[in-house]
Amino acid sequence: MSRPITLQILRYNPQNAASRPRLQSYTLDKADGMTLFIALNEIREHQDATLQFDFVCRAGICGSCAMMVNGRPRLACRTLVNELPDTVVLAPLPFFELIGDLSVNTGKWMRGMSERLQTWLHAREELPDLRRIEEKMEPEEAEAVYEMDRCIECGCCVAACGTAQMRQDFVGAVGFGKIARFRLDPRDTRTDGDYYELIGDDSGVFGCMSLLACHDVCPKSLPLQTQIAFLRRKMVSQALQPAVAQTAN
Amino acid sequence: MQHIMTAFFFCNAPMSESLFVVQSGLAEALRKSRLPGLLDVLQSVTGLVLALFMWGHMMFVASILLGKTPMWTITKLFEGYFFFGKSYPGLVSCVVAFIALVFVAHALLAVRKFPASYRQFRAIRAHAKAMRHGDSTLWVWQVYTGFLLFFLASAHLYQMLVWPQNIGPYASSDRIWSDGLWPFYLTMLLAVELHGGIGLYRLAVKWDLLPASRAFLKRLKWGLTAFFLILGLATLGAYMKIGYEHRFQYGERYTPETLPGWLLPFAPAKDFSGLYPVEATFGKEAS
Numbered sequence: 113m114s115r116p117i118t119l120q121i122l123r124y125n126p127q128n129a130a131s132r133p134r135l136q137s138y139t140l141d142k143a144d145g146m147t148l149f150i151a152l153n154e155i156r157e158h159q160d161a162t163l164q165f166d167f168v169c170r171a172g173i174c175g176s177c178a179m180m181v182n183g184r185p186r187l188a189c190r191t192l193v194n195e196l197p198d199t200v201v202l203a204p205l206p207f208f209e210l211i212g213d214l215s216v217n218t219g220k221w222m223r224g225m226s227e228r229l230q231t232w233l234h235a236r237e238e239l240p241d242l243r244r245i246e247e248k249m250e251p252e253e254a255e256a257v258y259e260m261d262r263c264i265e266c267g268c269c270v271a272a273c274g275t276a277q278m279r280q281d282f283v284g285a286v287g288f289g290k291i292a293r294f295r296l297d298p299r300d301t302r303t304d305g306d307y308y309e310l311i312g313d314d315s316g317v318f319g320c321m322s323l324l325a326c327h328d329v330c331p332k333s334l335p336l337q338t339q340i341a342f343l344r345r346k347m348v349s350q351a352l353q354p355a356v357a358q359t360a361n
Numbered sequence: 362m363q364h365i366m367t368a369f370f371f372c373n374a375p376m377s378e379s380l381f382v383v384q385s386g387l388a389e390a391l392r393k394s395r396l397p398g399l400l401d402v403l404q405s406v407t408g409l410v411l412a413l414f415m416w417g418h419m420m421f422v423a424s425i426l427l428g429k430t431p432m433w434t435i436t437k438l439f440e441g442y443f444f445f446g447k448s449y450p451g452l453v454s455c456v457v458a459f460i461a462l463v464f465v466a467h468a469l470l471a472v473r474k475f476p477a478s479y480r481q482f483r484a485i486r487a488h489a490k491a492m493r494h495g496d497s498t499l500w501v502w503q504v505y506t507g508f509l510l511f512f513l514a515s516a517h518l519y520q521m522l523v524w525p526q527n528i529g530p531y532a533s534s535d536r537i538w539s540d541g542l543w544p545f546y547l548t549m550l551l552a553v554e555l556h557g558g559i560g561l562y563r564l565a566v567k568w569d570l571l572p573a574s575r576a577f578l579k580r581l582k583w584g585l586t587a588f589f590l591i592l593g594l595a596t597l598g599a600y601m602k603i604g605y606e607h608r609f610q611y612g613e614r615y616t617p618e619t620l621p622g623w624l625l626p627f628a629p630a631k632d633f634s635g636l637y638p639v640e641a642t643f644g645k646e647a648s
Binding site for chain 2: 180183184206272274277278279308309312313314318320321322323324325328337338341342344345347348350351352
């Protein structure tokens with residue numbers, strides 16, 4: 113026998129001056145294997161075509177369908193409705209620019225963060241010779257880089273971060289993860305002195321209060337706690353170095 | 362008056378190049394300051410010192426549970442009685458002065474993390490409530506208890522700094538019962554144990570230097586908080602009971618008739634009345 117589930121969805125259209133944020137209820141039957149993403153599609157197809165939400169891959173890879181499920185950020189495509197209570201509140205991710213209803217523009221913020229933290233490879237040669245065989249990398253190094261590269265930029269860590277909710281200029285765990293990834297990459301020529309210039313302040317790693325919700329909600333289970341702590345220790349040792357050593361870096 | 366104030370504050374201030382760069386809103390274009398890194402470490406170090414001191418302090422204060430003489434012995438130990446043959450409560454003041462300095466530094470560093478506006482307060486409160494995430498909620502508790510401690514710990518430190526001679530089995534009990542300070546100590550006990558326990562847990566996960574899982578650290582944190590809260594409540598109860606029984610002899614100081622054997626070589630000789638020479642050696646406490 114199927115059981116009904118009620119989704120209370122936060123509706124708001126920032127483009128419409130008359131729109132006010134409100135919770136709108138939709139009820140549908142739970143089904144085996146039904147994800148929240150499928151449920152939302154059901155609602156849009158059969159109950160309310162105006163409902164806005166994002167999705168692309170449906171497999172937890174693209175990071176588009178992150179939303180607040182009963183107050184916690186999760187990927188809709190990775191959340192089974194059978195594991196949820198009978199009434200669930202869905203809201204858009206906070207912090208990011210709201211497009212409408214459950215749809216937010218994470219991409220805009222991610223790009224800004226990427227430019228701010230220069231999250232691309234800073235190789236020795238600006239234009240590498242593509243005819244030459246690639247530089248070798250130890251398998252352990254490649255594994256470590258790949259581990260941090262699994263980030264899908266869904267924004268869950270930033271939405272779960274208490275610091276980010278208070279301070280809009282905070283880099284967030286996704287930013288620290290990127291820095292940690294390039295710091296591990298032997299092809300990147302940047303030193304800790306260079307990384308200090310990117311995250312060595314209170315909107316960077318020293319602003320992190322270690323509430324660790326980022327670590328707890330990350331859909332890809334990235335080791336954010338250890339990576340942020342590692343970066344903090346490295347940046348502190350950079351801060352404590354004599355001025356001469358910093359210049360040399 | 363304005364000229365005097367300006368001269369007082371700024372007469373020796375260096376007018377460096379960076380001063381004008383920062384004033385022009387171009388600080389981001391400079392090399393990053395090393396100060397935030399230093400302040401981050403200092404916040405952790407001052408917090409660690411205070412939390413460990415608080416636990417040590419709790420153990421010493423709880424000596425009343427073993428009896429009046431053990432508590433008296435510890436008090437006198439810190440006053441140098443067994444080293445100099447005479448009490449110097451000023452020694453306690455020196456320790457209090459150091460802790461007060463660390464406390465002020467920690468308060469100054471930690472307040473930077475507090476919500477600084479209604480918007481920030483509303484955001485973090487709604488976030489913690491809606492997320493129901495343990496560590497985020499603990500942080501909100503740390504803010505509340507930290508705010509309380511600005512006032513409670515300041516008052517307590519001032520009292521101990523100025524009147525260090527009023528520590529002892531009867532003196533402390535009189536202060537707690539007859540002077541009516543037990544609600545103050547009860548509130549401070551709850552605030553300080555929660556704040557310190559959460560703070561030490563946060564230090565452990567923030568720096569990730571201990572070879573222990575976060576789940577274990579959290580269990581350890583709650584275990585230690587429960588232990589020190591129970592110890593603290595029992596200790597406060599003991600002082601209240603002694604204070605109640607001693608209410609008609611308010612102001613009288615405790616002097617042991619006998620000391621443990623191991624302490625005798627360190628204690629001054631008894632006087633003609635068969636008591637330890639309180640009047641002559643205990644300074645202000647006996648006056």
